[in-house]
Amino acid sequence: METKAVNTTAELEKELGMSEQELFSFVEYHAEDAERIGYSEYSYWKSVFRNFLKNKAAVVMIIVFFAIFIFSFVALWIGKYDYQHLIPDTNLCFQSPNSEYWFGTDNLGRDYWCQVWYATQTSIKLAAIVALGECLMGVTIGCIWGYVRKADRFFTELYNIFDSVPTMIYMTLIALFIGQTFWIMCASIILFHWMYMAKNVRNLVFMYRDREYNLASRCLGTNLFRILTKNILPYLISVIILRVALSIPSTIALETTLSYLGLGLDVNTPSLGILLRNSRTFFLDYPYLLIFPAVIVSLVTITFYLAGNAFSDAADPRNHV
Amino acid sequence: MEALNKKTILSARDVEIQFSLRGDKLTAIRGCSLDLYEGETLAIVGESGSGKSVFTKSFLGMLDQNGSITGGSIMYEGNDLAKYTTEKEWRTIRGKKISMVMQDPMTSLNPLKKVGMQIQESIELHQGLDKAAAKAEAIRMLDIVGIPNPEVRYNQYPHEFSGGMRQRAVIAIAVACHPDILICDEPTTALDVTIQAQILDLIRKLQKNLGMTIIYITHDLGVVASVADRVAVMYAGQIVEIGMAEEIFYDAWHPYTWALLSALPQLGIKGEKLPTIDGTPPNLFNKITGDAFAPRNRQALAIDFKKEPPFFDVSPTHKAKTWYLDPRAPKVTQPESIKRLAQRMNEDFGSNLKHPHEDPNREAVIQVKDLQVTFGTGRKKFVAVDNVNFEIYRGETFSLVGESGSGKTTIGRAITRINPTTAGEILYKGRKINGKISKELDLEVIKGCQMIFQDPLASLNERAKVDYIVSEGILNHHLYKDEQDREDKVQQALKEVGLLPEFASRFPHEFSGGQRQRIGIARALIMQPEFIVADEPISALDVSIRAQVLNLLNDLKKSRGLTYLFIAHDLSVVRFISDRIAVIHKGRIVELSEAEELFRHPLHPYTKSLLSAVPNPDPAIERNKQLVVYDPGMHDYSTDKPQWVEIIPGHFVYGNEKELDGYREELAKKA
Numbered sequence: 001m002e003t004k005a006v007n008t009t010a011e012l013e014k015e016l017g018m019s020e021q022e023l024f025s026f027v028e029y030h031a032e033d034a035e036r037i038g039y040s041e042y043s044y045w046k047s048v049f050r051n052f053l054k055n056k057a058a059v060v061m062i063i064v065f066f067a068i069f070i071f072s073f074v075a076l077w078i079g080k081y082d083y084q085h086l087i088p089d090t091n092l093c094f095q096s097p098n099s100e101y102w103f104g105t106d107n108l109g110r111d112y113w114c115q116v117w118y119a120t121q122t123s124i125k126l127a128a129i130v131a132l133g134e135c136l137m138g139v140t141i142g143c144i145w146g147y148v149r150k151a152d153r154f155f156t157e158l159y160n161i162f163d164s165v166p167t168m169i170y171m172t173l174i175a176l177f178i179g180q181t182f183w184i185m186c187a188s189i190i191l192f193h194w195m196y197m198a199k200n201v202r203n204l205v206f207m208y209r210d211r212e213y214n215l216a217s218r219c220l221g222t223n224l225f226r227i228l229t230k231n232i233l234p235y236l237i238s239v240i241i242l243r244v245a246l247s248i249p250s251t252i253a254l255e256t257t258l259s260y261l262g263l264g265l266d267v268n269t270p271s272l273g274i275l276l277r278n279s280r281t282f283f284l285d286y287p288y289l290l291i292f293p294a295v296i297v298s299l300v301t302i303t304f305y306l307a308g309n310a311f312s313d314a315a316d317p318r319n320h321v
Numbered sequence: 322m323e324a325l326n327k328k329t330i331l332s333a334r335d336v337e338i339q340f341s342l343r344g345d346k347l348t349a350i351r352g353c354s355l356d357l358y359e360g361e362t363l364a365i366v367g368e369s370g371s372g373k374s375v376f377t378k379s380f381l382g383m384l385d386q387n388g389s390i391t392g393g394s395i396m397y398e399g400n401d402l403a404k405y406t407t408e409k410e411w412r413t414i415r416g417k418k419i420s421m422v423m424q425d426p427m428t429s430l431n432p433l434k435k436v437g438m439q440i441q442e443s444i445e446l447h448q449g450l451d452k453a454a455a456k457a458e459a460i461r462m463l464d465i466v467g468i469p470n471p472e473v474r475y476n477q478y479p480h481e482f483s484g485g486m487r488q489r490a491v492i493a494i495a496v497a498c499h500p501d502i503l504i505c506d507e508p509t510t511a512l513d514v515t516i517q518a519q520i521l522d523l524i525r526k527l528q529k530n531l532g533m534t535i536i537y538i539t540h541d542l543g544v545v546a547s548v549a550d551r552v553a554v555m556y557a558g559q560i561v562e563i564g565m566a567e568e569i570f571y572d573a574w575h576p577y578t579w580a581l582l583s584a585l586p587q588l589g590i591k592g593e594k595l596p597t598i599d600g601t602p603p604n605l606f607n608k609i610t611g612d613a614f615a616p617r618n619r620q621a622l623a624i625d626f627k628k629e630p631p632f633f634d635v636s637p638t639h640k641a642k643t644w645y646l647d648p649r650a651p652k653v654t655q656p657e658s659i660k661r662l663a664q665r666m667n668e669d670f671g672s673n674l675k676h677p678h679e680d681p682n683r684e685a686v687i688q689v690k691d692l693q694v695t696f697g698t699g700r701k702k703f704v705a706v707d708n709v710n711f712e713i714y715r716g717e718t719f720s721l722v723g724e725s726g727s728g729k730t731t732i733g734r735a736i737t738r739i740n741p742t743t744a745g746e747i748l749y750k751g752r753k754i755n756g757k758i759s760k761e762l763d764l765e766v767i768k769g770c771q772m773i774f775q776d777p778l779a780s781l782n783e784r785a786k787v788d789y790i791v792s793e794g795i796l797n798h799h800l801y802k803d804e805q806d807r808e809d810k811v812q813q814a815l816k817e818v819g820l821l822p823e824f825a826s827r828f829p830h831e832f833s834g835g836q837r838q839r840i841g842i843a844r845a846l847i848m849q850p851e852f853i854v855a856d857e858p859i860s861a862l863d864v865s866i867r868a869q870v871l872n873l874l875n876d877l878k879k880s881r882g883l884t885y886l887f888i889a890h891d892l893s894v895v896r897f898i899s900d901r902i903a904v905i906h907k908g909r910i911v912e913l914s915e916a917e918e919l920f921r922h923p924l925h926p927y928t929k930s931l932l933s934a935v936p937n938p939d940p941a942i943e944r945n946k947q948l949v950v951y952d953p954g955m956h957d958y959s960t961d962k963p964q965w966v967e968i969i970p971g972h973f974v975y976g977n978e979k980e981l982d983g984y985r986e987e988l989a990k991k992a
Contacts, residue, residue, distance in 0.1 A: 027621055211779050212774040215780075221794070222793060226797070234785070
């Protein structure tokens, strides 16, 4: 390694605009400047948001979803018929979409437009309530399951018992013995699905439970509630959001399946599943009966699926490069 | 001086390496030049983030995907490696000509493949030998790196190897194809001191026998002294000083090298402050003008902030990049502590020694009696701590030293009641605190005994503000009058550990390792404790920052009359701060005595081997030292049962009658 030629005094003075004496004199030391130079600016949530916006497909689908959701209210308002006052009229059955009946009429001659949009609202409402319920129950129980060593065995066995019997059997029993209203449906789905969320949360809590910062909290006598809410949950938020996002399409799909089989909501509360079920006998002759609800189910499902995945990528710190 | 006559094997010129990170450009290497001579061992020293790993990884094309060489050249055998882009080109170099040993042996080995096969693969790939010949060669390599029973070991999996053996196997893979250059990237950082000493020994031998050129990357100056012919010091992506090992250790010129050397706890004088480097290394996202070290240099020149200094020759083999060497610069002298190193004064550790055992009024803050801690149940039961007895007196620093898995952390955690105990008693100011205790006593112990943790990254809650982290303790027990009082207490605690009050509203990730460690200390201090368990508080920190934290702990001890249990794996660090030291091996304390007594008259063979393994930051001592290897099988406790005996006042040792007689003789001889 050769040493470079040193600039002459004249060159240095010209370049830096200070005299030789000034240049080669000691300057005052500032301890605070020394503390400050290593500062880095990085915010986790900002990075998550920025990465999420990079995924164009997910962003577009989310906009489409909200458009559909808002439009479902507008559509009922501008529609010519009110869902509550539909009168079956066999003379009007199976009318293809026209200027009077924008989505045509069903086998009983009722306007299909208001049924489809009302069903959209019902399904989304159901999915949202279930997601919220699952989230609350799953996170609460998952945290206790993961953090309290003594509770682990109990919840694990409970999970095994529930998980080893197919959900469909429970659902059939509930539909037959308890009923088929909207709220029973919500409750039963939450009751059998919280544990997947809980299991997931429990595994994550396990990961963080014995980190040094939690030991420090134990040393300081922090109580269980505060450790969970302040030390552990903030780390899990991205995973919880992802689970909630993915639970929405799966609830809609489950509702559709159950209703299609006749185990879901009763026939008089239209949900997208019920519409699909009602149309199954006629759709070969009148395909529009199937197409309208099917398109909406697909759009909602795909939206949350894409958005969920985009979010999980965005939330991974390894992608914050 | 002989290195000058040697042939240059690799020559890097003005290398610049950039990473794109979150849309920004980070310049990790800012114009770095290096000539590597054939057959030498060059050590590259620097703090984390100084770019030492990145620089050498660029010789093998092993930069992360978002990084690239954006300037300069790396000439090797007539080719410019900086121009290589494809994997195909790199494969002609990587492994064959230049190869690398990484820090963590567990992640460098494939856990699903036999160790022998992993070596054999590399031989088959690069040397084109057939299976049988490659196998024979692989076994020979295992033998060369000092693995006993190579034929048996060949068929074993990585999990059947101990940490040190694993690192030997990794080295065997790296040298299997007889590369010209071997890059060792902190190969011993994850290992225990005694194992580290053995690996260093192995690397020295390999270099001699196989005639390789070695680049040894480390942050530990003790290790440097033991292996290096030449030393390069890196700071903020540049080599700031390079020279023969002796020149760097005894006659350094760059202020950063001075700071690094004088911050070594090994060179400290008990009762005095260690010189520190304040602040943190610069953020490489920003453009750096002048000397990157200037803001942290207490004697910076005005020109340091304006213009980057060129290299000045100190001797034909020694260059430093600092304006101090310019003939126009004012006269600067090297700091005292470096002269101390040159004069080998570090043997004498101080006149103002305390003798706690001679004080009749001493008060035991913590008493540990026959403590036993076991993990697991039934057949999987593991005794982590067995029959441990000691007392910690008010105002002293009691150190617990041992290797990983010795149970030292478990003892610390048993005292702070994170780990439950199986048998025995722990008394805090005379009252039993293990097992079930009353609520009032619980609160008293929480306030009185606090803990400082090892890992500054893992020990702070990333998702909470510093304000919450520091005030967590007083929030829990509502130990403040009103919101204003709480904020005042936080500010007070931050000030006490040398942080700016405005830091309270920031998140931990905005801070450097040393600052984070100080936040952890503030969190413990706010409870006004009397006793603190410091669990390896400096082993995850850089050399320059270690001194800050050690000074802080010592200052707090004086100003607040704190008592410490200091847990460490490195005896040399502990000497500077402890009053008494206990050495623990496999869950059992084997020797306990006053710090200086232990260093002067170590009795137990395990203590002796630990002492001999500690790397000393002095090339002259390192090169002539004899390793003492401890074999637990040497004790015959079948008939003559061992006991814990105070052999002379204040000096305890574990052994049976026969051994104790030997120790007594030893002591008599020395006295």
